[in-house]
Amino acid sequence: MSPRVGLDQQTIIQTAIRLADEHGLSGVTLAAVAKACDVRTPSLYNHIRGLEALRTELSVLGMQALYRQMSQAAEDLHQDEAIHAVSRAYLAFARAQPGLYEASLEAPRMDHPELLAISRRLVDFMCNLMTPYALDEDASLHAVRGLRSLLHGFTSLEQQGGFKLPLDLDVTLTRLIDTFLAGIYKMQG
Structure with missing residues (x-):
């Protein structure tokens, strides 16, 4: 599966920061990040190693x-x-x-x-x-x-x-x- 155009590690991280600031660190889940990036959760794995690595x-x-x-x-x-x-x-x-x-x-x-x-x-x-x-x-x-x-x-x-x-x-x-x-x-x- 090839990475989605426009989605990169920096976009994911900035999205996670925004979610954390809005909802607390517990609001940073892979599902929430994927939804905010308008992708399916598995697409995130092209750019990050998982939730623990992101946090x-x-x-x-x-x-x-x-x-x-x-x-x-x-x-x-x-x-x-x-x-x-x-x-x-x-x-x-x-x-x-x-x-x-x-x-x-x-x-x-x-x-x-x-x-x-x-x-x-x-x-x-x-x-x-x-x-x-x-x-x-x-x-x-x-x-x-x-x-x-x-x-x-x-x-x-x-x-x-x-x-x-x-x-x-x-x-x-x-x-x-x-x-x-x-x-x-x-x-x-």
């Missing part, structure tokens, strides 16, 4: 996009300003591309070098943000885990409609990060 590709793309957005936000900033900028960028990414954000949360598989590499790049980037705080290696990793947990928890609550009070969420995020930073300073000494 892994979304994870890689999500982590790459998150890394790009956060690293651009931190450019030329230092210490607290960089942490605030990265936090805002993280939330902006999740707001703009909720499905791709969800895909970026996948734990890296040991058998996928590209996923491992971008995951390591993200961790290294976050650890480098902690360098000015003069934390030891373990404390730095704990701080990175803490910041990621804060940002993911905030993002998840917002995406699920968990913030109903009429307060500016960006102000809440700023105060939350200020509190986190106060804890970092306490870890120093």
Whole structure:
């Protein structure tokens, strides 16, 4: 069976991203992608290895996009300003591309070098943000885990409609990060 004209791997991936952003990662099925591409499901196999491979590709793309957005936000900033900028960028990414954000949360598989590499790049980037705080290696990793947990928890609550009070969420995020930073300073000494 020859590949359908106009259908390629990039079209399938972009369709999957759109479906993930509209319906969540669980909405990315081969049947849904095929329907959105106006092909039969078996036609997808001319371009992708299956649903797991497609979702892994979304994870890689999500982590790459998150890394790009956060690293651009931190450019030329230092210490607290960089942490605030990265936090805002993280939330902006999740707001703009909720499905791709969800895909970026996948734990890296040991058998996928590209996923491992971008995951390591993200961790290294976050650890480098902690360098000015003069934390030891373990404390730095704990701080990175803490910041990621804060940002993911905030993002998840917002995406699920968990913030109903009429307060500016960006102000809440700023105060939350200020509190986190106060804890970092306490870890120093």
